[in-house]
Amino acid sequence: xxxxxSNVEVPAGVSLPIYMDNHATSPLDPRVLEAMxxxxxxxxxxxxxxxxxxxxxxxxxxxxxxxxxAKLIGATAKEIIFTSGATESNNLAIKGIAEMYHERGxxxxxxxxxxxxxxxxxKRLEKYGYRVTYLPVKADGLIDLEDLKRAIDDKTxxxxxxxxxxxxxxxxxxxxxxxxxxEKGVIFHxxxxxxxxxxxxxxxxxxxxxxxxxxxxxxGPKGVGALYVRRRNPRVQIAAQIDGGGHERGMRSGTxxxxxxxxxxxxxxxxxxxxxxxxxxxxxxxxxxxxxxxAELDYIHVNGSMEHRLPGNLNVSFVYVExxxxxxxxxxxxxxxxxxxxxxxxxxxxxxxxLGLGDDVAHSSIRFGLGRFNTQAEVDYVGAKVIDIxxxxxELSPLYEMVKEGIDLTKIEWQAH
Amino acid sequence: xxxxxxxxxxxxxxxxVGTLDKGSxxxxxxxxxxxxxxxxxxxxxxxxxxxxxxxEAKFKTFGCGSAIASxxxxxxxxxxxxxxxxxxxxxxxxxxxxxxxxxxIHCSVLAEDAIRAAIGDWKKKNGVAETAETVxxxx
Numbered sequence: 001x002x003x004x005x006s007n008v009e010v011p012a013g014v015s016l017p018i019y020m021d022n023h024a025t026s027p028l029d030p031r032v033l034e035a036m037x038x039x040x041x042x043x044x045x046x047x048x049x050x051x052x053x054x055x056x057x058x059x060x061x062x063x064x065x066x067x068x069x070a071k072l073i074g075a076t077a078k079e080i081i082f083t084s085g086a087t088e089s090n091n092l093a094i095k096g097i098a099e100m101y102h103e104r105g106x107x108x109x110x111x112x113x114x115x116x117x118x119x120x121x122x123k124r125l126e127k128y129g130y131r132v133t134y135l136p137v138k139a140d141g142l143i144d145l146e147d148l149k150r151a152i153d154d155k156t157x158x159x160x161x162x163x164x165x166x167x168x169x170x171x172x173x174x175x176x177x178x179x180x181x182x183e184k185g186v187i188f189h190x191x192x193x194x195x196x197x198x199x200x201x202x203x204x205x206x207x208x209x210x211x212x213x214x215x216x217x218x219x220g221p222k223g224v225g226a227l228y229v230r231r232r233n234p235r236v237q238i239a240a241q242i243d244g245g246g247h248e249r250g251m252r253s254g255t256x257x258x259x260x261x262x263x264x265x266x267x268x269x270x271x272x273x274x275x276x277x278x279x280x281x282x283x284x285x286x287x288x289x290x291x292x293x294x295a296e297l298d299y300i301h302v303n304g305s306m307e308h309r310l311p312g313n314l315n316v317s318f319v320y321v322e323x324x325x326x327x328x329x330x331x332x333x334x335x336x337x338x339x340x341x342x343x344x345x346x347x348x349x350x351x352x353x354x355l356g357l358g359d360d361v362a363h364s365s366i367r368f369g370l371g372r373f374n375t376q377a378e379v380d381y382v383g384a385k386v387i388d389i390x391x392x393x394x395e396l397s398p399l400y401e402m403v404k405e406g407i408d409l410t411k412i413e414w415q416a417h
Numbered sequence: 418x419x420x421x422x423x424x425x426x427x428x429x430x431x432x433x434v435g436t437l438d439k440g441s442x443x444x445x446x447x448x449x450x451x452x453x454x455x456x457x458x459x460x461x462x463x464x465x466x467x468x469x470x471x472x473e474a475k476f477k478t479f480g481c482g483s484a485i486a487s488x489x490x491x492x493x494x495x496x497x498x499x500x501x502x503x504x505x506x507x508x509x510x511x512x513x514x515x516x517x518x519x520x521x522i523h524c525s526v527l528a529e530d531a532i533r534a535a536i537g538d539w540k541k542k543n544g545v546a547e548t549a550e551t552v553x554x555x556x
Contacts, residue, residue: 322455324481328420328428339455339481348455360452396434396485398459398477399452414451415530 008384011377016332018378022217022312022371023166023194024336028263029219029372035266036221039259047256048247058258065265072268073192073211074202075228081248082261085225086193087117089212090160092227092252093189094121096238097158097210098130101187105155109186111135111143112354113170114162118191122160131155139356140305141170148180158187163195163211167338167351167367168304169313171199178207187236193217193225197271198310199279203228209236215260219372220267224260227252282370283311285379289368290314292383297390299403303352303365312370317352317361318386320400321393326366329389333382338365360399360409420482421516427486432493435475437461445539447531456480456524458488460531462495462503464539469500476531483521487511487528500536 010016019027039061047062049055066077083089098108110122112134122132133151135143143161152159159181164171174190181188189210195201196211197218203211211228215221229251230236244253271278293300299319315338318326323339338349339362348362368382394400399409420428439446443463450456457480463473474492478485490511495503511517511525 320479322480322484324455325428325485328425328482358453359455363452363455396431396477397479398448398457399479401436401477409452412448414453414457415449 008381008388011381013375014377014381017334018332018374018382019334020368020370020374020378020382021334021336022369022374023169023367024369025216025222026219026371027373028221029267029270031270032220032263032266036259036263039262043258045258047258048245058256061262062256062258065261065268068265068269068272069213069226070228072201072272073196073213073228074204076231079203079228079231081227081229081251082256082264083225083227083252084223084257085216086115086191086212086214087225089214089225089227090115090117090191091121092238092241093210093212093229094118094158094160095125095241096251097187097189097236098125099239100237101157105157107131107133107153107155107157109133109135109148109151109156109159109161111137111161111172113137113141113165113167113351114160115166115191115193118160118162135161137354140308141165141168141303141351141355142305142308143172143177145173145176145180148177152180152184152186156184156186158189160189160191163190163192163201164199164310165304165351166194167349168315168355169194169310170304171195171308171310173308174201174208175206178209181209182207187234194310197268197275198312200275203230209234210238215264215267218267218271221260221263224257224264226264278372279311282372282374285370285374285376286312286314286368288376289370289379289383290316292380293386296387299400301357301361303355303357314368314370315352316366316368317357317364318366318390319361319364320397320403321390322363323365325393326364326386326389329393330382330385333385335369335382336367338367339363423490423515424482424486424517427489427515428482431476431485431489433475433489433496434477436477437463437473437475442466442542443539445535445537445542447534447536447538449530449534450480450527452479456484456527458484458527458531460488460491460528460535462535462539464500464543466543471495471498471500471503480524480527481521483515483517484524484527486515487517487524488531490514491528491532495532500539503532504536506532 045054045058047058066080070077178188193214196213209230214225301317303315323337352362437444458478461475474496476488478488508525508529
């Protein structure tokens with residue numbers, strides 16, 4: 001697609017397309033790549049090779065990475081298990097705990113805005129006789145802790161609640177959730193893939209027993225992740241889901257992805273060192289973008305709590321404009337939409353619907369995911385461009401015209417198709 | 418998703434965007450789709466009562482690029498045609514012209530529905546208008 005109707009000028013120093021979808025994945029930090037490179041070439045050893053220097057070298061690098069990851073989340077190195085990413089970590093955590101503790105109970109609690117890696121894993125366990133409670137969220141995207149307390153019964157073995165949501169960036173009260181779980185003797189797992197490295201997460205202070213994280217969300221490589229499994233107070237056990245050579249203390253067999261692991265470790269080290277300054281920077285950019293949009297456009301709706309939110313996330317509905325048509329107009333900017341038209345299922349985002357938003361508002365949403373490498377000039381361009389296109393599309397929108405005339409859209413008998 | 422050049426062209430330069438006076442007896446209005454489905458099209462026609470020719474066609478659409486293009490194209494096609502002729506336009510014609518992929522066929526269906534709804538409204542209105550006129554004359 002070539003032409004764009006907008007006349008917004010591209011500022012100096014900004015090159016197109018602009019990447020602003022850092023919740024989907026993030027670019028590899030050059031410092032991470034540099035750390036990884038030798039492990040593709042000269043230091044190619046198998047970390048499980050115990051009888052030569054190639055193996056020792058690889059093993060040493062893996063153990064360094066384990067330390068770096070543990071340090072970021074307040075864990076010890078022995079509590080880190082390497083996986084292929086957060087989807088595998090979530091599967092291993094939930095299925096592994098369900099299997100290990102099935103004699104204690106068969107009840108699992110999660111919530112409706114979890115990633116599919118958690119929801120679909122829970123659905124599979126339901127087929128095998130487990131009982132799953134899906135807690136609702138409030139309009140701001142947060143769960144109600146009273147709902148959680150009420151849901152826990154004597155058969156509950158696991159609570160799995162994400163730390164931060166991938167669409168709306170809403171940060172759940174994990175410390176309080178963990179506290180409730182520990183009081184009731186229930187294991188607490190959190191999918192922290194969006195939170196780790198972005199906001200402080202500490203497995204001790206936050207009462208977390210099992211935690212999933214991933215490399216590519218924190219400027220590390222794809223195809224590598226980790227699972228933290230608590231070893232003390234309480235010691236959590238997990239049944240392996242992949243059998244083989246007994247790697248990772250039997251919890252996850254398979255030759256370790258040494259370059260990936262080195263990259264994940266380096267990414268964690270950088271995240272820890274730069275988290276405070278980066279969070280302040282991203283919050284500044286995010287708030288600037290939000291202020292720009294709000295100054296120029298009416299009928300815009302920020303989805304999810306602004307108070308409990310990742311610094312780099314902004315999820316906005318431009319009401320009376322359909323999300324995909326907006327994406328088409330800003331095709332030199334990579335963002336994503338909760339519109340049905342952008343999904344294979346033709347269903348709007350289940351996360352936004354869970355907040356109680358109408359399908360029409362969900363269809364109008366855009367997720368801006370700001371990251372380490374975005375600049376203020378980029379934000380200014382994206383803001384101006386979005387404003388321009390939204391105005392154009394509202395000129396085209398019968399709904400916007402009707403609302404401006406004072407017609408109540410809910411009173412119209414629409415012909416759903 | 419990649420859009421065909423024609424879809425992009427209609428999206429960038431939509432034809433016949435606007436609003437006609439829906440109170441006029443010469444104007445028929447079709448409003449189809451639903452906000453919760455992500456598509457609403459409003460298509461309006463102004464018909465010459467003498468010749469039955471659609472002299473003006475206007476649209477506004479809330480929807481994806483393909484929905485905007487389908488309705489824009491529909492206004493282009495019906496303009497200058499007689500009412501009965503306009504009714505022969507099929508959604509498959511729109512699919513072909515815009516090279517719509519299977520997931521976007523519903524956009525073309527909606528555009529066909531919008532044409533029918535606008536003409537239906539005009540017919541209904543005209544029937545009423547004719548009767549009123551007749552009554553007026555009789556008095």
